[in-house]
Amino acid sequence: KAGVTQTPRYLIKTRGQQVTLSCSPISGHRSVSWYQQTPGQGLQFLFEYFSETQRNKGNFPGRFSGRQFSNSRSEMNVSTLELGDSALYLCASSDWTGGHGYTFGSGTRLTVV
Amino acid sequence: AQRVTQPEKLLSVFKGAPVELKCNYSYSGSPELFWYVQYSRQRLQLLLRHISRESIKGFTADLNKGETSFHPKKPFAQEEDSAMYYCALGGATNKLIFGTGTLLAVQP
Numbered sequence: 001k002a003g004v005t006q007t008p009r010y011l012i013k014t015r016g017q018q019v020t021l022s023c024s025p026i027s028g029h030r031s032v033s034w035y036q037q038t039p040g041q042g043l044q045f046l047f048e049y050f051s052e053t054q055r056n057k058g059n060f061p062g063r064f065s066g067r068q069f070s071n072s073r074s075e076m077n078v079s080t081l082e083l084g085d086s087a088l089y090l091c092a093s094s095d096w097t098g099g100h101g102y103t104f105g106s107g108t109r110l111t112v113v
Numbered sequence: 114a115q116r117v118t119q120p121e122k123l124l125s126v127f128k129g130a131p132v133e134l135k136c137n138y139s140y141s142g143s144p145e146l147f148w149y150v151q152y153s154r155q156r157l158q159l160l161l162r163h164i165s166r167e168s169i170k171g172f173t174a175d176l177n178k179g180e181t182s183f184h185p186k187k188p189f190a191q192e193e194d195s196a197m198y199y200c201a202l203g204g205a206t207n208k209l210i211f212g213t214g215t216l217l218a219v220q221p
Contacts, residue, residue, distance in 0.1 A: 031207060033207070033208065033209070035209075035211075042211060042212075042213050042214065043199065043201075043209075043211035044211075045208045045209060045210070048207050048208055050207070055206075055207055056206050056207055056208050058208070090156075090157065092157075092209075094207075101147055101159040101162050102147075102159070102209060103159070104149075104156050104157040104158075105156060106155075106156045107156065
Protein backbone atom coordinates (compact mmCIF):
# COMPACT_ATOMS: atom_id res chain seq x y z
CA LYS A 1 0.00 0.00 0.00
CA ALA A 2 1.07 3.57 -0.54
CA GLY A 3 3.23 5.16 2.13
CA VAL A 4 3.03 8.58 3.67
CA THR A 5 3.14 11.24 0.99
CA GLN A 6 4.33 14.76 1.61
CA THR A 7 4.13 17.64 -0.83
CA PRO A 8 5.96 19.61 -1.95
CA ARG A 9 9.40 18.04 -1.54
CA TYR A 10 11.22 21.36 -1.60
CA LEU A 11 10.22 24.95 -0.90
CA ILE A 12 12.07 28.22 -0.89
CA LYS A 13 10.33 31.11 0.82
CA THR A 14 11.22 34.63 1.86
CA ARG A 15 11.19 35.88 5.44
CA GLY A 16 7.76 37.11 6.42
CA GLN A 17 5.87 34.90 4.00
CA GLN A 18 3.68 32.01 5.02
CA VAL A 19 3.78 28.41 3.84
CA THR A 20 1.47 25.40 3.81
CA LEU A 21 2.75 21.84 3.74
CA SER A 22 0.62 18.80 2.97
CA CYS A 23 0.64 15.22 4.20
CA SER A 24 -1.39 12.22 3.07
CA PRO A 25 -1.19 9.37 5.59
CA ILE A 26 -1.26 5.67 4.96
CA SER A 27 -4.77 4.52 4.13
CA GLY A 28 -6.58 3.63 7.33
CA HIS A 29 -4.26 5.60 9.59
CA ARG A 30 -6.14 8.26 11.48
CA SER A 31 -3.28 9.77 13.45
CA VAL A 32 -0.96 12.26 11.78
CA SER A 33 2.00 13.85 13.51
CA TRP A 34 4.40 16.54 12.37
CA TYR A 35 8.06 16.90 13.27
CA GLN A 36 10.75 19.44 12.54
CA GLN A 37 14.26 18.17 11.85
CA THR A 38 17.24 20.49 12.00
CA PRO A 39 20.97 19.84 12.45
CA GLY A 40 21.04 21.84 15.67
CA GLN A 41 17.85 20.72 17.42
CA GLY A 42 17.35 17.29 15.89
CA LEU A 43 13.84 15.89 15.61
CA GLN A 44 11.23 17.87 17.49
CA PHE A 45 7.52 17.18 17.80
CA LEU A 46 5.21 19.87 16.45
CA PHE A 47 1.69 18.47 16.85
CA GLU A 48 -0.51 15.44 16.40
CA TYR A 49 -3.98 15.14 14.96
CA PHE A 50 -6.52 12.37 15.26
CA SER A 51 -9.94 12.43 13.67
CA GLU A 52 -9.59 16.13 12.83
CA THR A 53 -8.72 17.05 16.44
CA GLN A 54 -5.36 18.21 17.71
CA ARG A 55 -4.49 15.86 20.55
CA ASN A 56 -1.06 17.13 21.40
CA LYS A 57 1.16 20.08 20.70
CA GLY A 58 4.90 20.63 21.06
CA ASN A 59 6.74 23.72 22.21
CA PHE A 60 6.57 25.81 19.09
CA PRO A 61 5.25 29.35 18.70
CA GLY A 62 1.72 30.02 17.55
CA ARG A 63 3.02 30.76 14.04
CA PHE A 64 3.02 27.00 13.57
CA SER A 65 -0.44 25.55 13.10
CA GLY A 66 -2.05 22.56 11.52
CA ARG A 67 -5.27 20.89 10.69
CA GLN A 68 -6.61 17.53 9.64
CA PHE A 69 -9.39 16.83 7.20
CA SER A 70 -12.09 14.19 7.32
CA ASN A 71 -10.07 11.95 4.98
CA SER A 72 -7.17 12.12 7.49
CA ARG A 73 -5.01 14.24 5.21
CA SER A 74 -3.23 16.94 7.14
CA GLU A 75 -1.71 20.33 6.47
CA MET A 76 0.62 22.42 8.53
CA ASN A 77 1.02 26.13 8.14
CA VAL A 78 3.83 28.43 9.20
CA SER A 79 3.11 32.14 9.13
CA THR A 80 5.55 35.04 9.20
CA LEU A 81 8.48 32.84 8.30
CA GLU A 82 11.82 33.36 10.00
CA LEU A 83 15.26 32.21 8.87
CA GLY A 84 15.30 29.74 11.75
CA ASP A 85 12.27 27.95 10.34
CA SER A 86 14.48 26.44 7.65
CA ALA A 87 14.26 22.72 8.26
CA LEU A 88 13.06 19.37 7.06
CA TYR A 89 9.42 18.95 8.08
CA LEU A 90 8.37 15.37 8.53
CA CYS A 91 4.92 13.91 8.70
CA ALA A 92 4.21 10.56 10.31
CA SER A 93 1.06 8.49 10.39
CA SER A 94 -0.02 5.69 12.68
CA ASP A 95 -2.99 3.70 13.82
CA TRP A 96 -4.98 5.08 16.69
CA THR A 97 -2.62 3.99 19.45
CA GLY A 98 0.76 4.72 17.91
CA GLY A 99 2.09 1.71 19.73
CA HIS A 100 2.80 -0.11 16.51
CA GLY A 101 5.10 2.63 15.39
CA TYR A 102 4.85 5.61 13.15
CA THR A 103 5.50 5.61 9.41
CA PHE A 104 7.29 8.68 8.17
CA GLY A 105 7.12 10.51 4.90
CA SER A 106 10.14 11.77 2.99
CA GLY A 107 9.61 15.26 4.27
CA THR A 108 9.40 18.76 2.89
CA ARG A 109 12.65 20.70 2.85
CA LEU A 110 11.83 24.33 3.63
CA THR A 111 14.45 26.99 3.06
CA VAL A 112 13.73 30.53 4.24
CA VAL A 113 15.86 33.25 2.67
CA ALA B 114 10.30 14.80 32.38
CA GLN B 115 10.46 12.67 29.27
CA ARG B 116 13.96 12.36 27.92
CA VAL B 117 15.92 10.15 25.54
CA THR B 118 19.69 9.98 25.66
CA GLN B 119 21.91 8.53 22.99
CA PRO B 120 25.41 8.96 24.42
CA GLU B 121 27.31 8.25 21.21
CA LYS B 122 27.16 10.66 18.29
CA LEU B 123 29.38 8.41 16.20
CA LEU B 124 29.98 4.69 16.43
CA SER B 125 32.58 3.21 14.12
CA VAL B 126 33.02 -0.55 13.78
CA PHE B 127 34.57 -2.92 11.28
CA LYS B 128 32.52 -5.15 9.03
CA GLY B 129 31.80 -8.43 10.78
CA ALA B 130 32.26 -6.98 14.26
CA PRO B 131 29.43 -6.86 16.80
CA VAL B 132 27.63 -3.58 17.21
CA GLU B 133 25.52 -2.23 20.04
CA LEU B 134 23.66 1.06 19.91
CA LYS B 135 22.81 2.74 23.18
CA CYS B 136 19.66 4.44 24.37
CA ASN B 137 18.58 5.47 27.85
CA TYR B 138 15.27 7.04 28.65
CA SER B 139 13.46 8.86 31.40
CA TYR B 140 9.70 8.46 31.65
CA SER B 141 7.36 8.22 34.59
CA GLY B 142 4.65 6.21 32.87
CA SER B 143 4.62 3.05 30.79
CA PRO B 144 7.12 3.66 28.00
CA GLU B 145 6.99 2.64 24.39
CA LEU B 146 10.45 2.52 22.87
CA PHE B 147 11.34 2.55 19.21
CA TRP B 148 14.44 2.66 17.05
CA TYR B 149 14.35 4.37 13.70
CA VAL B 150 17.03 4.22 11.01
CA GLN B 151 17.72 6.82 8.34
CA TYR B 152 19.89 5.67 5.46
CA SER B 153 21.54 8.29 3.30
CA ARG B 154 18.92 10.31 1.40
CA GLN B 155 16.08 8.07 2.60
CA ARG B 156 13.18 8.55 4.95
CA LEU B 157 13.11 7.49 8.56
CA GLN B 158 12.24 3.82 8.81
CA LEU B 159 11.05 1.91 11.84
CA LEU B 160 13.74 -0.56 12.87
CA LEU B 161 12.57 -1.93 16.21
CA ARG B 162 9.76 -1.50 18.70
CA HIS B 163 10.03 -2.98 22.13
CA ILE B 164 6.54 -4.48 22.18
CA SER B 165 7.19 -6.78 19.23
CA ARG B 166 10.62 -8.18 20.18
CA GLU B 167 11.14 -9.09 16.54
CA SER B 168 14.50 -8.94 14.79
CA ILE B 169 14.80 -6.49 11.94
CA LYS B 170 17.91 -6.38 9.73
CA GLY B 171 19.63 -8.55 12.32
CA PHE B 172 19.13 -6.11 15.21
CA THR B 173 17.46 -7.24 18.41
CA ALA B 174 16.80 -5.38 21.61
CA ASP B 175 15.10 -5.91 24.94
CA LEU B 176 13.63 -3.14 27.03
CA ASN B 177 15.41 -3.00 30.38
CA LYS B 178 13.05 -1.17 32.69
CA GLY B 179 15.43 -1.44 35.62
CA GLU B 180 18.21 0.36 33.79
CA THR B 181 15.75 2.36 31.63
CA SER B 182 17.60 1.31 28.52
CA PHE B 183 16.82 -0.08 25.09
CA HIS B 184 20.08 -1.07 23.39
CA PRO B 185 19.86 -2.90 20.06
CA LYS B 186 22.59 -5.34 19.17
CA LYS B 187 23.73 -7.03 16.00
CA PRO B 188 26.34 -9.79 16.10
CA PHE B 189 27.95 -9.06 12.73
CA ALA B 190 27.84 -5.57 11.26
CA GLN B 191 27.49 -5.11 7.52
CA GLU B 192 28.53 -2.11 5.46
CA GLU B 193 24.89 -1.53 4.51
CA ASP B 194 24.14 -0.94 8.21
CA SER B 195 25.91 2.41 7.95
CA ALA B 196 23.23 4.97 8.70
CA MET B 197 21.86 7.36 11.29
CA TYR B 198 20.00 5.63 14.10
CA TYR B 199 17.47 7.35 16.36
CA CYS B 200 15.95 6.09 19.56
CA ALA B 201 12.45 7.38 20.26
CA LEU B 202 10.19 7.32 23.30
CA GLY B 203 6.44 7.20 22.96
CA GLY B 204 3.71 6.81 25.48
CA ALA B 205 0.23 7.90 26.34
CA THR B 206 0.61 11.28 24.67
CA ASN B 207 0.98 9.90 21.14
CA LYS B 208 4.10 11.88 20.43
CA LEU B 209 7.65 10.69 19.97
CA ILE B 210 10.59 12.13 21.85
CA PHE B 211 13.72 11.48 19.82
CA GLY B 212 17.30 11.14 20.91
CA THR B 213 19.99 13.11 19.14
CA GLY B 214 20.95 10.17 16.95
CA THR B 215 23.96 7.91 16.51
CA LEU B 216 25.81 7.74 13.23
CA LEU B 217 26.93 4.17 12.68
CA ALA B 218 29.84 3.81 10.31
CA VAL B 219 30.78 0.28 9.31
CA GLN B 220 34.28 0.17 7.90
CA PRO B 221 35.20 -2.46 5.29
